Amino acid sequence: MTTKEKDEKYFGRGNPAMGLEVVKAEGSYVYGADGKKYVDFLGGAGVGNLGWGVKEIEDAIRNSDRPSYVYPNFYYKPWTELAELLAELAPGKLQKSYRMTGGSEAVEAALEMATMFTGRKKILSVEGSYHGNTMGALSIGASKKQKNFPNLLDGCEKLELPLNEEKLQQVEKLLSTKEFAAVIMEPIIINLGVIIPEGKFMAGLNRICKETGTLLIMDEAITGFGRTGKMFASEHFNIDPDILCMAKAITAGHAAMGAIITTQEIDEKVGGEIGLYSSYGWHPVAVDASLVALNFLKSNKNRLFQNIEKISNLFRKEISEINFRKDPEVRIKGAAIGIDLKDEDYASEVKTKALKAGLLMNTEGSSLLFLPNFQMTEKTVHEGIDLLKQSVL
Ligand SMILES: Cc1ncc(COP(=O)(O)O)c(C=O)c1O
Known part of the structure; x- marks a missing residue:
C-alpha cells in the first residue's frame, strides 16, 4: 500500500x-x-x-542529558528557566507561565482562568475567528462552524469586522453589563487573513476592559515570537493583556508545546486551585527545544x-x-x-x-x-x- x-x-x-x-x-x-x-x-x-x-535546536534535542519525564508537581530547573525567559519576552506585567501542550489547550486554560478570576461566564470574541479545535475554543470561534455541535459556553458574543473606533460603542455596551469574564482575540488576526485592527479600537478596548473588570486575553498562538515584526503582536498597540496564549513557534516546530502567561495579581487569586494539570505540558524534550529556539530568537x-x-x-x-x-x-x-x-x-x-x-x-x-x-x-x-x-x- x-x-x-x-x-x-x-x-x-x-x-x-x-x-x-x-x-x-x-x-x-x-x-x-x-x-x-x-x-x-x-x-x-x-x-x-x-x-x-535549525542545527542548534536539533543538537539540543539529541544531546541533552535529561530525565525522560518529570511529573508536573515536582520541581525542574529548566521549567523555571523557560518561565523566566517567557516573562522577559512577554509584554507588560505578564509574569507567571502555565504549562500547556499547544494552542487549543492554552486557549481553554485562558478561558478557565478568566471565568474563575472574575466569577463571570460570558466571553466576547471576534466573529469568524479561529482559536483551536477544542469545544471552548470552537465556541468562541466562527459561529457558522457551530452548526455541527452544541456551543458549550453560554453567552458567547461576537464582534463583526471591521474593528474600528465606531465598534467601541458596542464593546462598551456589552462590557458595561459586567457579565463578561474576558475579551479574547488575536491582536493581528492572522486566521482571518491578517486583519489589522485600528489602533484606536485596540486602545479603547484595553481601556473599557480595565474600567469594567473584564480580562483582556490576547491569543498569540500564531502571532507570537516575532511573526508580525515585534516579539508579540500586542506590542503594536497600546494595550496591557491580562493573559497571553502562546504555542506554535514556541519551539520553532521541534516539539509540541504551549503556554499561557498571566499577571502576578491573577495568579495570586487562582493559582494553586485552578488545576490546569497537563501530563505532557512542557515535557523535558520540548523545554530544551523551546529554550534553544527562544534564546536563538532573542540573541539574533x-x-x-x-x-x-x-x-x-x-x-x-x-x-x-x-x-x-x-x-x-x-x-x-x-x-x-x-x-x-x-x-x-x-x-x-x-x-x-x-x-x-x-x-x-x-x-x-x-x-x-x-x-x-x-x-x-x-x-x-x-x-x-x-x-x-x-x-x-
Ligand atoms: C490563534 C490560534 N489559537 C489557537 C490555535 C490552536 O493551536 P494548536 O493547533 O496548537 O492547538 C491556533 C492554531 O492555528 C491559532 O492560530
Whole structure:
C-alpha cells in the first residue's frame, strides 16, 4: 500500500490532505517523496519561524542529558528557566507561565482562568475567528462552524469586522453589563487573513476592559515570537493583556508545546486551585527545544527582525506587481502576509496550482496566507513569487 492509500484507510482527517508526501524539510524548503523541492511560504502555518532543521535546536534535542519525564508537581530547573525567559519576552506585567501542550489547550486554560478570576461566564470574541479545535475554543470561534455541535459556553458574543473606533460603542455596551469574564482575540488576526485592527479600537478596548473588570486575553498562538515584526503582536498597540496564549513557534516546530502567561495579581487569586494539570505540558524534550529556539530568537533578534522587514517590503512590492484576476486587498504585518483575492474559489485554485508548480501556501477564506520563516533570503522570496505568478493566471 502506498502512503496515500494507508492514510486514506487508517488516518482520521478533519481537513482534506493537500496531496504532498513530505520526506525532508530544510531551511525554507520542503522536499516531497515525488523528488520535488517546494518553496515554503506556508511555514507549517506559523510554526516554523526560524526555518526548518535549525542545527542548534536539533543538537539540543539529541544531546541533552535529561530525565525522560518529570511529573508536573515536582520541581525542574529548566521549567523555571523557560518561565523566566517567557516573562522577559512577554509584554507588560505578564509574569507567571502555565504549562500547556499547544494552542487549543492554552486557549481553554485562558478561558478557565478568566471565568474563575472574575466569577463571570460570558466571553466576547471576534466573529469568524479561529482559536483551536477544542469545544471552548470552537465556541468562541466562527459561529457558522457551530452548526455541527452544541456551543458549550453560554453567552458567547461576537464582534463583526471591521474593528474600528465606531465598534467601541458596542464593546462598551456589552462590557458595561459586567457579565463578561474576558475579551479574547488575536491582536493581528492572522486566521482571518491578517486583519489589522485600528489602533484606536485596540486602545479603547484595553481601556473599557480595565474600567469594567473584564480580562483582556490576547491569543498569540500564531502571532507570537516575532511573526508580525515585534516579539508579540500586542506590542503594536497600546494595550496591557491580562493573559497571553502562546504555542506554535514556541519551539520553532521541534516539539509540541504551549503556554499561557498571566499577571502576578491573577495568579495570586487562582493559582494553586485552578488545576490546569497537563501530563505532557512542557515535557523535558520540548523545554530544551523551546529554550534553544527562544534564546536563538532573542540573541539574533536584530538580524532576524531586520530580515523580516526586508522580506516584508519585498513581498509588498512584488505582490503589487502581480496581475491577479481582480485587484486584491493586500494586508501585511511583518512576516504575516494576507492577499485577499475576494473570491474563495480563485484562492483555492491558486493554492492548488501553486502546489503543482512547487510553492506551498495556506488560504483563509478568499485570502492567500503566507507565513515565511524569518531567515528566508530575498532569493527564495523571488523564487516563490515567480511560481506564484504562474499560478494566478
Ligand atoms: C490563534 C490560534 N489559537 C489557537 C490555535 C490552536 O493551536 P494548536 O493547533 O496548537 O492547538 C491556533 C492554531 O492555528 C491559532 O492560530
